[in-house]
Amino acid sequence: MTTTSDVSGVPATKPAPQLLPLASNVVVLMLGLFGMFALTLHDLFFSVDAGLWNKDEHSHGPIMLGLAMWLMYQRWQEFDGKTDGTAPGAWLAWVMFTIGVVFYVPGRALNIIYFEVFAFLPMIIGVVALIGGWPLLNKLKFPLFFLVFMVPIPGFVLDPISHFVKLHISVTVSEILWWLGYPISHTGVVLSIGQYQLLVADACAGMRTLFMLEAMGIFYLNVVRHSSMLRNVMLALLIVPISFLANMLRVLFLALLTYHFGDEVGQGYLHGFAGIVLFVIALVLTISTDGLLRWISDKRNTPAPQGAAS
Numbered sequence: 001m002t003t004t005s006d007v008s009g010v011p012a013t014k015p016a017p018q019l020l021p022l023a024s025n026v027v028v029l030m031l032g033l034f035g036m037f038a039l040t041l042h043d044l045f046f047s048v049d050a051g052l053w054n055k056d057e058h059s060h061g062p063i064m065l066g067l068a069m070w071l072m073y074q075r076w077q078e079f080d081g082k083t084d085g086t087a088p089g090a091w092l093a094w095v096m097f098t099i100g101v102v103f104y105v106p107g108r109a110l111n112i113i114y115f116e117v118f119a120f121l122p123m124i125i126g127v128v129a130l131i132g133g134w135p136l137l138n139k140l141k142f143p144l145f146f147l148v149f150m151v152p153i154p155g156f157v158l159d160p161i162s163h164f165v166k167l168h169i170s171v172t173v174s175e176i177l178w179w180l181g182y183p184i185s186h187t188g189v190v191l192s193i194g195q196y197q198l199l200v201a202d203a204c205a206g207m208r209t210l211f212m213l214e215a216m217g218i219f220y221l222n223v224v225r226h227s228s229m230l231r232n233v234m235l236a237l238l239i240v241p242i243s244f245l246a247n248m249l250r251v252l253f254l255a256l257l258t259y260h261f262g263d264e265v266g267q268g269y270l271h272g273f274a275g276i277v278l279f280v281i282a283l284v285l286t287i288s289t290d291g292l293l294r295w296i297s298d299k300r301n302t303p304a305p306q307g308a309a310s
Contacts, residue, residue: 029130033123036104040116052113052152060212061117064150067219072143079132079139087133096126117151142222149215158211163189165210166200169248173255182259191251193259200251213243213282220286231293238289246282253277 044053044061052058081087100123107115125144128136137144166189174186177193184193189200217239221232 029127033127036123037116037120039108040113040120043113044117058152060215061150061152064146064212064215068143068146068150071146071219071222072140075140075143076136079136081132081135081139087135089134089137090130092133092137093126093130096122096129100126114152114154121147121151146215146219146222149211153211165244165247169244169251170200172248173252176252177255184255191255193255196258196263198251198255198258210240210243210247213246213279214239216279216282217242217286220283220290224290228297231290231297234293235286235290239286242282242285242289246278246285249281250278 046054053061100119100121103115103122104119106112107119121144124147125137128140128144132139170186170189170191174184174191177184182193184191186192191198191200218236221235
């Protein structure tokens with residue numbers, strides 16, 4: 001804490017910046033935002049028709065929301081600018097509120113959950129803009145961007161890509177196990193190993209799983225805050241094959257479990273455990289790749305020793 005001196009020479013304590021302003025209109029605004037999306041959250045978790053966050057392929061949604069909110073809290077604490085609504089750029093709030101309403105109203109009226117969830121992004125951006133304008137938006141730009149990963153993506157967008165990914169994972173696993181001597185073949189995304197058949201589903205190796213792994217990789221990049229742009233870009237690009245490899249290893253693990261211990265074991269509790277292993281493998285590969293890139297970068301930046309003068 002820093003101190004300043006007043007006219008009498010007595011040190012005066014400089015107040016520390018507050019996380020949120022105490023103005024009542026901001027409190028009302030935040031409560032209104034929560035009230036607006038309370039029903040949407042209920043539908044995401046409990047609705048029989050929607051309930052997307054209770055399904056495996058969309059279960060990453062609350063994780064992404066929690067990570068974004070945690071990071072927003074951390075970055076907001078570092079902000080030392082104005083939070084009284086007078087900062088430049090506060091006008092953007094009303095533009096964002098309008099966009100949010102345009103998506104939220106038809107989404108709620110027509111039960112389009114994708115519109116409802118997406119509407120949260122411009123609404124929270126509007127709240128941030130109203131409180132701190134451009135300076136606060138710039139400070140929180142990554143947490144606000146990361147909220148994109150919580151929005152469920154419609155099946156008609158991702159299903160064709162998911163089928164492509166699952167097909168190539170099926171082919172890769174089949175080729176590896178055939179090379180190791182296992183009686184395995186594949187028909188599309190269905191693996192036949194011994195007397196068992198395994199469907200490579202979206203939850204195992206679909207685009208949604210790759211989407212979450214990519215999100216976690218981007219989150220890792222932002223948390224470690226590399227100063228090298230080249231290193232950031234390279235690691236972000238390498239996260240895609242890392243995600244593919246982690247998914248392939250999960251399917252390989254489940255195929256071996258099913259072949260050696262039966263369908264009940266392969267599709268039982270170890271199936272869920274394999275999902276945990278998937279993200280552990282992806283995290284280890286990401287950190288290892290980052291370490292390799294750092295080592296290469298250090299080697300390139302280390303000046304070569306000068307030869308002895310003759």
